[in-house]
Amino acid sequence: MTVSTDQHKEGNKEVTFRVFRFNPQVDSKSYFDDYTIPVERGVTVLRSLNYIKEHIDGSVSFRAFCQAGICGSCGMRVNGLSQLACTTQVWDVLAKSREPGVIKVEPLRNLPLIKDLIVDMDPLVGKMVHYSNWVDSTMPEAQMGKKEFLISEEEFLRYDKATDCILCASCVSECSILRANKEYVSPAVLLKSYRMSVDSRDSMHEQRLAELVKDHGVWDCTHCYRCQESCVKSIPIMDAIHGLREDAIESRGKNDTSGSKHAEAFMTDIEKKGKLIEATLPIRTNGVVWTLQNLLPMAMKMIMKRRTPPPPPLVKSVKGIKIFRAMFREMTEHVKQDHKSHNK
Amino acid sequence: MKPFDIVIVGGGGAGLYAAMEAMKTNPALNIAVLSKVYPNRSHTSAAQGGANAALGNKAKDDTVEMHIFDTIKGSDYLADQDAVDVLCSEAPKIIRELENMGTPWSRMEDNTIAQRPFGGAGRPRCCYCSDKTGHTILQTLYEQCLKKGVIFFNEYFALNLSVSGSRSNGLIAMNMKTGKVEAFPARTVILATGGYAKMYWNRSSNAAGNTGDGQAIAYRAGIPMKDMEFVQFHPTGLRKSGLLVTEGARGEGGYLVNKDGERFMARYAKEKMELGPRDLVSRSIETEILQGRGFDSPAGTYVHLDLTHLGADLIKSRLPQIREMAMNFEGVDPIEEPIPVKPTAHYSMGGIDTDNQTRTVMEGVYAAGECACVSVHGANRLGGNSLLDILVFGRIAGRTAAEEAGKFTQGRITDAELAEQFEEIRGGMHASGRYERYGELREELGRTLALNVGIFRESSLLQKGIADLAELRERFKKVRISDSSDVFNTNLMQVLELKNMLDLAETVAAGAYARQESRGSHTRIDFPVRDDANWHKHTLATLVKGNVTLAEKPVTMGRYELQERTY
Structure with missing residues (x-):
C-alpha cells in the first residue's frame, strides 16, 4: 500500500x-x-x-x-x-x-x-507577553464598538505582511542567537512587536520599545538573516528588526544602550574608513571599564597569538573612499527619508 | 484543580471572545480557557473570506434589515428570526470593536473598513483582511486575551462534563503533556469547540481536529443536538485532502470538466454555468460522479477544475494561493494541468441546541460558535456569516455566563469520577487479540457518510449509512492504541476524537433519515421539494439510554413569511 x-x-x-x-x-x-x-x-x-x-x-x-x-x-x-x-x-x-x-x-x-x-511553545508565548505583543488601543474600553479608526491603506500595508505570521516558530528554530541565548527575544516576537509599533491605534509603543532595547532584546540580533530565509510565509523579518532599531535610535537617542552605541560606532567607522576599527569597538560600545573587566584576558591571548587588530591610526581607509563616502551618505539619506515617511 | 466560575472549552473565535467579554463583565471571576491546541492554531484561522456586517462603507444604502433578510432567505427559512435579528444587529458593533482592538482590516479609499460582495448577500457587506480574515481576527483575540491575562490551559483534551441531575459540576479533561485526567470544577461551562464536518474525514475541508468534541460531550451529557442533518458541502475540495479551492477560481473563469472533456455545468445551470450557487454546483459535480463521468483514482472519484485556459499571468497574479495549494497538496500546477476536485464537507449548521443567550437545557452550560445551533444559519449558511456567528455569540456567551455564574453553586468533581474517566480512556482501549485500526475506522466513517449521508440522500442509502455506523461503533470497541506513553499521546487523542465523531455521526444520519423533504443543504432524492407543512421545524437529537432519540422544535418566525428560495 x-x-x-x-x-x-x-x-x-x-x-x-x-x-x-x-x-x-x-x-x-x-x-x-x-x-x-x-x-x-x-x-x-x-x-x-x-x-x-x-x-x-x-x-x-x-x-x-x-x-x-x-x-x-x-x-x-x-x-x-x-x-x-x-x-x-x-x-x-x-x-x-x-x-x-x-x-x-x-x-x-x-x-x-x-x-x-x-516542542514546548510556552516560552515563545511567554515572550509575546513579556514584550506586550498586542495593540493597547488608544480607544477606551467603554467607547469600543462605536466608531472605526480611520486607517489609510498605506498604514495597513505597513503591517499587512507582518500579520501573515502564523507563529509556526520556524524562525525561532533557525535563529543563531537563540542557540546561544535562550532568553533572546526571538525573531517572531520582534516581528510582532514591530507590527504593533507601526499601528497608529496602539498607545504603548514607547514602553514596548523600552523593554526591547534591554538585554536579550532587539540589539542582540546579528543579522544572519536565517529567520527571514526560513519564514514559511516569506515575511521580511529583518526589515522589522531594522525598523525597531531605527525607532530606538530615533526616539531614544544614539547613546541609549550598548546596542545603539555599537550600531553608531559601525556607522562612524564605515563612513570614515570604509571599514571597521575593531580595536576600539568594544570600548566605544561598552565603555572602558566593562572592556577591561571582560575582554582583557582575551586581549592578552590575542596579543600572545599576534592576532590583535591594528590600532586606530594604522587603520587605512579602503580604496576609493571618497566615492564610497558619497554613496554611503546618499544611502543613509534614503533610509532616513524612508523612516520619516513610515512614522508619519 | 481549584474551582472556576467559568470554564471555556475551545480557544477559537467564540471561546476567546467569550473569555474577554466575561472578564470585562465581571473582572472578579475566575475564568479558564481550555484548548486541545494552542489557541492561535484554532480553525478560525482558516476562514479566508470575511465577516458580514451592514457597516454601509461600500454600499451606503446597506441596512441591518437587509442583512437579516438575506440570512433568513439563505437559511431556507429554517433560521430562528429572533436569533438572526441578534446576529445582524450586533454585527456592525462587533466588527468595529475588533477594529478598535487592532484587527488589521483591509481599507477603503476613505480609510474605513473595506467590504466586498459575497454569495447570497444583496449588498457588498463582507468585511475582510486580504484572504486571511479569520487568521487576523484570531490573532487579535489571542493577543487581547494575553493582554488581559486570561488563564489558558493549552493542549488539554476535554473528555466529558461532570453531571449531577440537571446541572453540570464542571469539566473533566486530559492534560496532553502528562496524560493525567484532571478536574475543572466550575459554576458554568461554555462549549466553543467548533464544527463536526471532519467526520466526513478526507471529504472535508476542515482541520483534523474539527471532530465535534464539544457537541459529543454535550450529547453524552443528555443535551439535545439541533438540526444535525444540515452539513454544507463546498463544490471544490481538493481530491486527496478535501482542502478548499475557493470560489475565486471559478469567479476568475475556471471550468468544471468531466472525464469526457465536457463542461457539464451546461446541463444544470445553463446561464450561470460554474458560478451557480454552492449547493447546486455541489449537487451537479456529485451527479456527474454518480453517473460514471468522473475520473477514478485510489483517492476517490473526481472532476477537473480547469484553469489552464486562463494563462500563467492571470493565475499567478489573481490566484497565487490556489496555485500554491494545488502544487502543495495535489502536486499539480494549474497553469499546466487541471486541478482534481470533488465536493467537500465544509460547515456544520447543526450543533448544540441553545437559546439566543447561548444557554443550553442544562443549568450552567452554554454553547457558542459552530459548536452551537442557535439557530442563525438554518438549513444553509451564507458566506461571511460564520465568522460573525462566532464573534457575536461568543461574546454573548461570555457575558451571559459571567452574569449568571453567581446563580449556580460551585460544582464538585470527585476523585472516583476522575478514576473512572481515566479507566475508560486508558484501560479499555488496549484490546489484545484481533483488533481494529483507528485509521481504517476513520476512513470508513468518512466514506460511508459521504456515500450515504452526503450531498444526495435517500431512504435506502440512509438506512445503509445508519447500519454502517452501528457496525463501526461495534468495531470501535476493539480499537487498539499502540502508543502506551502518558506524554503527548496523540494516538490516544485521535482515538478519542474518532469516538466523538462516531457518537455524533449517528445524530446526523438519524436527522437526515427523519427529515423527509429537501431544504438548504439537505437534499433527499425521494423527497425533492421543501415541505413546509410537515417539516418547517428543527430536529432535536438526544441521547436516551444509549440511543439517539428524535424530537422537534418549532422555528421562531418574525417579520418574514415563508417564501420560495430562488436567486
Whole structure:
C-alpha cells in the first residue's frame, strides 16, 4: 500500500523517513527510527508522517491541525531546515537530500523538547507577553464598538505582511542567537512587536520599545538573516528588526544602550574608513571599564597569538573612499527619508 | 484543580471572545480557557473570506434589515428570526470593536473598513483582511486575551462534563503533556469547540481536529443536538485532502470538466454555468460522479477544475494561493494541468441546541460558535456569516455566563469520577487479540457518510449509512492504541476524537433519515421539494439510554413569511 494517490500516473519512490524519537518517560536519550514507505508525487511530509502513524507506528508523535499551511502546528526540521510539514513536498525535499532516498525529520530547535517532534511553545508565548505583543488601543474600553479608526491603506500595508505570521516558530528554530541565548527575544516576537509599533491605534509603543532595547532584546540580533530565509510565509523579518532599531535610535537617542552605541560606532567607522576599527569597538560600545573587566584576558591571548587588530591610526581607509563616502551618505539619506515617511 | 466560575472549552473565535467579554463583565471571576491546541492554531484561522456586517462603507444604502433578510432567505427559512435579528444587529458593533482592538482590516479609499460582495448577500457587506480574515481576527483575540491575562490551559483534551441531575459540576479533561485526567470544577461551562464536518474525514475541508468534541460531550451529557442533518458541502475540495479551492477560481473563469472533456455545468445551470450557487454546483459535480463521468483514482472519484485556459499571468497574479495549494497538496500546477476536485464537507449548521443567550437545557452550560445551533444559519449558511456567528455569540456567551455564574453553586468533581474517566480512556482501549485500526475506522466513517449521508440522500442509502455506523461503533470497541506513553499521546487523542465523531455521526444520519423533504443543504432524492407543512421545524437529537432519540422544535418566525428560495 502507498500513501494513497494515483499510481497510474506518476509512479512511486521508496522513501526512508529518519524520524527523531524521544519519549521522556522511557528514553534517556534521543535516537532515530527509519520508516521506509512508497511515496508518489504530490504527497507532503505531513501526509507521509500521518501514513507512518496510522499504518506502521502509532507512537510517532507530532502536532498537526489544519494541514493547509495556516495554523502553524506542524513546524519541524526536514533535512535540517525548519518548515511546515504540511506544505513541504516529499519529492522536492528528496531532490536535495544528501543521502539519496532519505529524509531526516527532527523537532524544531531552540524550544524545549516534549516528545519526538513536539516542542514546548510556552516560552515563545511567554515572550509575546513579556514584550506586550498586542495593540493597547488608544480607544477606551467603554467607547469600543462605536466608531472605526480611520486607517489609510498605506498604514495597513505597513503591517499587512507582518500579520501573515502564523507563529509556526520556524524562525525561532533557525535563529543563531537563540542557540546561544535562550532568553533572546526571538525573531517572531520582534516581528510582532514591530507590527504593533507601526499601528497608529496602539498607545504603548514607547514602553514596548523600552523593554526591547534591554538585554536579550532587539540589539542582540546579528543579522544572519536565517529567520527571514526560513519564514514559511516569506515575511521580511529583518526589515522589522531594522525598523525597531531605527525607532530606538530615533526616539531614544544614539547613546541609549550598548546596542545603539555599537550600531553608531559601525556607522562612524564605515563612513570614515570604509571599514571597521575593531580595536576600539568594544570600548566605544561598552565603555572602558566593562572592556577591561571582560575582554582583557582575551586581549592578552590575542596579543600572545599576534592576532590583535591594528590600532586606530594604522587603520587605512579602503580604496576609493571618497566615492564610497558619497554613496554611503546618499544611502543613509534614503533610509532616513524612508523612516520619516513610515512614522508619519 | 481549584474551582472556576467559568470554564471555556475551545480557544477559537467564540471561546476567546467569550473569555474577554466575561472578564470585562465581571473582572472578579475566575475564568479558564481550555484548548486541545494552542489557541492561535484554532480553525478560525482558516476562514479566508470575511465577516458580514451592514457597516454601509461600500454600499451606503446597506441596512441591518437587509442583512437579516438575506440570512433568513439563505437559511431556507429554517433560521430562528429572533436569533438572526441578534446576529445582524450586533454585527456592525462587533466588527468595529475588533477594529478598535487592532484587527488589521483591509481599507477603503476613505480609510474605513473595506467590504466586498459575497454569495447570497444583496449588498457588498463582507468585511475582510486580504484572504486571511479569520487568521487576523484570531490573532487579535489571542493577543487581547494575553493582554488581559486570561488563564489558558493549552493542549488539554476535554473528555466529558461532570453531571449531577440537571446541572453540570464542571469539566473533566486530559492534560496532553502528562496524560493525567484532571478536574475543572466550575459554576458554568461554555462549549466553543467548533464544527463536526471532519467526520466526513478526507471529504472535508476542515482541520483534523474539527471532530465535534464539544457537541459529543454535550450529547453524552443528555443535551439535545439541533438540526444535525444540515452539513454544507463546498463544490471544490481538493481530491486527496478535501482542502478548499475557493470560489475565486471559478469567479476568475475556471471550468468544471468531466472525464469526457465536457463542461457539464451546461446541463444544470445553463446561464450561470460554474458560478451557480454552492449547493447546486455541489449537487451537479456529485451527479456527474454518480453517473460514471468522473475520473477514478485510489483517492476517490473526481472532476477537473480547469484553469489552464486562463494563462500563467492571470493565475499567478489573481490566484497565487490556489496555485500554491494545488502544487502543495495535489502536486499539480494549474497553469499546466487541471486541478482534481470533488465536493467537500465544509460547515456544520447543526450543533448544540441553545437559546439566543447561548444557554443550553442544562443549568450552567452554554454553547457558542459552530459548536452551537442557535439557530442563525438554518438549513444553509451564507458566506461571511460564520465568522460573525462566532464573534457575536461568543461574546454573548461570555457575558451571559459571567452574569449568571453567581446563580449556580460551585460544582464538585470527585476523585472516583476522575478514576473512572481515566479507566475508560486508558484501560479499555488496549484490546489484545484481533483488533481494529483507528485509521481504517476513520476512513470508513468518512466514506460511508459521504456515500450515504452526503450531498444526495435517500431512504435506502440512509438506512445503509445508519447500519454502517452501528457496525463501526461495534468495531470501535476493539480499537487498539499502540502508543502506551502518558506524554503527548496523540494516538490516544485521535482515538478519542474518532469516538466523538462516531457518537455524533449517528445524530446526523438519524436527522437526515427523519427529515423527509429537501431544504438548504439537505437534499433527499425521494423527497425533492421543501415541505413546509410537515417539516418547517428543527430536529432535536438526544441521547436516551444509549440511543439517539428524535424530537422537534418549532422555528421562531418574525417579520418574514415563508417564501420560495430562488436567486
